Amino acid sequence: MNREFTAELKKRIEEITARYPSRQAALLPVLHLVQSETGFLSAEEERAVASILGLPPIKVREVVTFYTMFTRKPLGRFHLQVCSNLSCSLADGERILRHLQAKLGIGAGETTPDGKYTLTEVECLGACEQAPCMMVNFDYHGNLDPEKVDRILEELK
Amino acid sequence: MVKIFLDGGPVEVIEGTTVFKAAQQAGIAIPHFCYHPAFVPEGSCRLCLVEIEGSPKLELSCSMVVREGMKVSIQSPAVREARRAVLEFILAEHPLDCPICDKAGECKLQDYYQDYGLTESVFRESKEKREKKVRIGDKLILDRERCVLCTRCVRFLAGITKTRELGLFERGIHSEIGGYENEPVRNGYSGNLVDLCPVGAITDTEFRFKTRPWFLTKGESICPLCSRGCNIFIDYHPGFPRVPGSAKVYRIRPRTNEAVNGPWICDHGRYGYVDLQQKNRCEKLIWNKGPRTTTELSWDKALIVIGEKIKALRENGKTGRISLILTTWLTNEELFLIKKIFKDGLGVRNVSFADPAPGTEDGFLLRADRTPNRRGAREMGFEVKPADLDVLARDSDILFIFGSSFAGGSNDGAWKAALEKVSVKILVTAHLNELASAADFVLPAATVAEKSGTLTNADGRIQRIAAIARACGDIRPEVQILLDLAREIHLDDAYFGALTGPEEVHRELAKDIPFFGARP
């Protein structure tokens, strides 16, 4: 079964492809766009993107599986990406991860049963001066401690 | 021309040559996985690193172009140490599968690790566990633990067949080769992936677990399954004395010839060849006398009986009532003897051909003409046309049929009716089918693997085949059958007596017809 993109989405895809001399170059931005609409990139989305860009589907999957921000499985509504790299670790970033694991009852790489939260460990987010930090979807939160984390989760609707 | 020094020895190469190719030219082999002459240098395996005077780092010989006066060290301690290190990395995650891996004996990793003395592992961690039996094609199995990620398979499917069935997924240590969803590699050239893979990651189900390369004798030959005439190696097991049926051709592999097939062969040829060698073989002389078949026939007896029949027609000046159905599977030497014996010697006029039906050409190697020597037949003056069944039935007392294609194709049942009207039918073939029961005499002939001679491909290239497999049972090469027949009927004892084998026949052929004077 093939996913059909809406006219609006197709228009935005064409706007993106117009920036490059090759349609393949639009692949990463288009995958971001599609993933933001559908939540994840299954074989259906891969084939649809491949078709629109004139690529074999296998080339799309090669890219989807290379980059960590593309997901082939659905994620929770709020993707809690906790930095596990050096500067955050020096600020006891592990404490943040452990706190979330205990609070949400899931481990790193898992999603809560109600589909609200997915918890992952990520590499350096580029916000080391605010260590420890995490990214919720695209929002950066730094200088975290368990209390602040709780407040952030409260506000996530 | 550019002059460089490889391990001190001067070598002259044309401008633009890579260090790797220059070394090859000088007979120095440099270890490699990802490099392949058919592809642009990849530079990922890092095995071909060499030392170049003036360069602080080791350089890749596969992609470095020579410069005048360049001094290259290929076997220096630093280079050997670097190679050893790269091999050690690969071996760290490589499964100890040699005892069960088909590639053992022809595996580059095995060859290299022996050369570099890596017999003790110091890797004490857990190896990555990966899938070991992924069916990626009709006859292909991928073992991801053995894969060294040279990506030759991916690049072959991207650049040569352009079908892109395989890709590279994930990243880093988790990288793996795979297909898209369950789509198999199926493009008529899939067998080449097995040859391409430097280790036993991609194996052939036709060869898997059947034998070991060190039991096999290798012979050079030509694939006869179409008129391209791809150059091949035949891998033949000479058999064990006490094990019946153990002698056989296990597989064929491409033999690189830049002018004909490059380094590839198609699946039709690769897998068809082994079938040709093994399936439905005619191994015994058969004399169909009436309702009860007799197999008690020796070659001497067969030649005498057939010889008599021909003599009878000769005495009555009726050799025109001998007809021939030939095939363009016959070698140049066989066709030449047929010409000398039947056309020139006996005045036979009724000559036609029965061949396998043409297929579709695939735009790469496989040609529509599925026979190897149509050009040869034409150059020899034969008109390659099918038999007129009515003429056949009416004008033939003795009919020689070479090959078994007459029983197939558009002839349908009409051939049976035509044959019934012919008094003596002699079938000379390597394969049995319904034609055998319709013939009076069945003379078992050799396959391409079992005889020597030459074949002319569609481009007019004359190529040699050499007997590699031993013919068993009553099987004889057609050259021998024809020469024996010529002697039996005393056609021209001086001429035919001097011809002892295909080599001499070819010399006569080259004398008679200049086209065949070109060196094969």
Added chain:
Amino acid sequence: METKVLTKGFELDHLFRIGVYLDQGGYRAVKKALTEWKPEQVLDEVKKANLRGRGGAGFPAGLKWSFVPQKTDKAKYLCVNADEGEPGTFKDRYIMAHDPHLLIEGIILAAYAVGIHTAYIYIRGEYELIARRLEGAIGDACAKGYLGKNILGVGFDLDLYVHRGAGAYICGEETGLLESLEGKRGNPRLKPPFPASVGLFQSPTVINNVETLANVPFIVLNGAAWFLERGSPKDGGTRIFGVSGAVNKPGIYELPVGTSLREIIFDHAGGLKPGRALKAVIPGGMSSPVFKADEVDVKMDCDCVAAAGSMLGSGAIIVIDDRTPILDVLSKVAKFYSHESCGQCTPCRLGTSWIHKIVKRMAAGKGRADDVDALIRLSANIKGRTLCPMGDAAALPVLAIAKKFKAELQTALKGSA
């Protein structure tokens, strides 16, 4: 006392609005260069200023620009490396978030100097909100005629686009970036050929870091001599050092190139927490070999740090105090490179994984007596043998930690099986 040139504007609210930027005298450099200077003059000035790349390699920007052929019938491209994946680095985020027009100006000047008419900002995917701000700024700049066709009426065209990455450190390596921009896996390419001749879409390409380009407007406005005065003779200007880790005041500090590392840590970033002693400092992002506590009296310019056995890299200073076991640091290093290896070449793909496995085992208390020597040997086997510089980036930090802190690591091993 800091020297605020690049970061001066960060104090202002809404500098990302073009109106505010123009009020502050923005786009004067573009006006000056495009209306008064020939492209070669811009290139020469930047060359004389010894502007070194601030992404990691420290390659002189002017020299890099001069490698692009002036006359070619291929389109030329400028790629702005905003991937900022080097652990410890966050300076480019500040520039793009607070002063995107400064970057845009730098881009216009670089493109003008080399004769480029299409530029892409390759920004890491995680900086989505920053990407949107950049796109807004680009839209505003277009509307005001600083981008697009016939800029300032001098006949110079430039299209600028934002292109998002998707979470791969290797796309910060210039040829990995090119592959990713072309819509493929971020596998670095063999060099030669170099991007200046065969780059994006097989065409001549310049790739520069965000901070590098952000300096160009100041060089154009104030001249190469002014720029050199602010730094070192072979390494001009100021740099935005990013300090993180065990300091009291982590953050960005714009200081002259050549400032002492000790000064940055103790005088600017507030020094260590009470009761702690300095153990180690990573001077230029995780890929730079670590300095011990007694090695921090080094001038932070490309050549001095290199002479001291490390690299200035991205100027990202990570401070480690005596409360952190060095094995923890090593664990993070080993995990990062194994995770980020693209997997293309043998030594990096297999070597980083092997090293990671050993370090994990050590951290789990199951280390063996010869593990540290193994780490040294394996790192040395990766170094210099990989397809791209990430091999060295993975190997040198491990090598430095294993050698310089061998005693501490060995002691930790004694406690295990």
